[in-house]
Amino acid sequence: MRAGLRGSLRNGVVAVCAVALIAACTSGHSSSSHQAGASATPARSTPASASTSTSASASTSASRTPTAAAGDCTTAARLAAWPTRRLALLTVAVPVAETSPQDVTSEVEAGVGGVVLFGTSAPSSLGSRLAALRERVPGRIGLLVMTDEEGGDIQRMANLVGSLPWPAWMGTHWSPAEIQQAVTEVAKRMSAEGVNMDLAPVVDVDGRDEPPSDSNPDGWRSFSGSTAVVTRDALAYMAGLRAGGVIPVLKHFPGLGGSSYNSDIAPAHTVPWPVVQRVGLPPFAAAIAAGAPAVMASNDTVPGFAAYPTGLSPTQLGVLRNTLHFGGLVITDSLSAGAISGAGFTIPQAAVQAISAGSDMVMFGLMSNESGETNAIADAIVSAVADGHLPRTRLVDAAAAVLAVRHEDLCPA
Template sequence: MTLTLGVCASGADALRSSAPSGLPASTNALSPPAAACTNASRLAGWSNFRLAMTTIAVPASETAPGQVSTEVSQGAGGVLLFGSQAPANLGSLLATLRSHVPGHLGLLVMTDEEGGGVQRMANLVGSLPWAHTMGATWSAAQIQQAVHNVAVKMAAAGVDMDLAPVADVDGRAVVPSATNPDGLRSFGGNTSVVARDTVAYMNGLRSGGVIPVIKHFPGLGDASYNTDFGPAHTLAWSTEQTVGLPPFKAAIAAGAPAIMTSNASVPGLSTNPGSISPTLITYELKGKLGFHGLILTDSLTAKAISAAGWSVSGAAVQALRSGADMILFGPVTNTQAETTAIASRIVSATNSGQLSRARLIDAAGAVLAVRHVNLCT
């Protein structure tokens, strides 16, 4: 609905009758102006459940994305595709899924298409080498062009967001493992090279019609462990600021639309996993670095989250309170039940005041903004 300020009919008649002779009533200085319509003013009219669902990206198999049509019809803001061999008819499957979106306001369909061993749909869009290989042997222009070519095909297949590039600075040229989350996923151990190539990869995605997500803030290079498998910490914050942050700063300066946080703690800054740390997200990323795009969590089903004592739904509330806008979680036994639990926990937290409604509206607004959705048109 369009929110406007006005007066009742009898009051308006009274104002018109008192207007100076010869002047149209519309010029009367006493007439209150109409309030400008904004996404925030429209979202203020949404239920807490609808707002909560907008902040959630639900996991789905790329071979059967229709399995989450119920969640999408309830307003889920995104779908995260998993798999290794995308079906030839993925585009039509996703078009059908999008037909379930309430109000046809758009749906973020995302996947991990990084290159090397982390590619979900290379059979449809073409293959990229490991980021480490690109960083060591390709120019920035070559990276941008190759990624652009892949992105065009991703967009044609209905995938409009890529959880890439990895902006972590890590010189360990090994296959990622439980003890090393990056390795070959990183453009290398030189901060300047990683910053350059992160921006090139990001620009290739954008020019091809896909929204890039820069990860994993503030940098997982040389992290103590892989957060998917257990607790981990980054380098000390004093080191992280000079080694890990520059690629993220470069991406922000170049117009990065979205950033994913890591689930590692940061010695000297925060003992909480990054995705649920207000110090990391609100104070550093939003405050000091001035980032105002979409902020996504890393997977809240990661062992680093549960090891810190959080359920997925509890961590989701804490992530939103900390400044994150979109909740990600990995494949679970019952996606619908998990999604309902997360949304219900967010609604309950909002109703009780644990999570401010203004923060929830802001998060939902960030999800719509990255898709350029205008609720006032």
């Protein structure tokens, strides 16, 4: 891993400012007063302006909720009139094998907000199959089609879109400009196939020179063990995706560098909160300041600060919303993870807790009955709204975020 600083002076200034912002905004927090479940749903912020080089389909929205071009109509008002179940489904990203995306046609027809493609080699017909799937979306309001194209062994469709090396290799051998150029080419091909969201870049700061494993979720998935290097290279990766017409998703907030274990397998925790503040948060702060449209919240807990997995924790999501001033889409990591069941949640229960805490979209992994799980999640959310556990306004806001990230407006021009 390289230890030197690279990139433009501008990015260096962003990183320094990010550190100052975090220190200033979180210095008054104490672990005793910020336990998970104890705070209200985090407030909303307006995301930073997108770069002028960003394509319209991948840039962050100008406000948290899309608004109408004329009159008093707003997307939020339109959503408020939707049935609760339809709102609930819009917050779900359903998994499917990339070799047979048509398997989730019924879920798309019902109104899920996204699909997550799994696999290691995509068929040449993927683009036409995804186009057919989009035709089944109610009201033709679009669909988030996402996958993991990080580089190295974490690539789903390199056979179609081209291959990238591990981020750690990029961080050692490529300049930010080279990273951006390579990622742009991959993103253009992803977009051409109908994939409009990449669950990348990994913004975790982890310098361990090893592949990801059960004991280490990062390793070579991280650009570097240096906060400054991760900041620069993650910004370059994000810019490349956006230039290619693909929505980037920063992950895994608040940073998994030095994580105690892989939360996919079992409960895990981050390094102590003061270390997260100093080392892990600055790359997220810099990318958010640069207009990041989406963030994935991890399933790790944070010792001495938040007892729930981050995507289920109003405490941690409060840092994202209120300290880092992120106003875009928040997606959970997989609710099928061992860390979620280990915390005592079923997938539907975790989905309710996540939306209540401030996440906007939930996802889970491939299983034998994705349709049944999707319906169970929607049922749980509807019940939570009906019994008052989940404010309907929070659900409307989450649904609006799903539409906003892809620039869908429910009001006529």
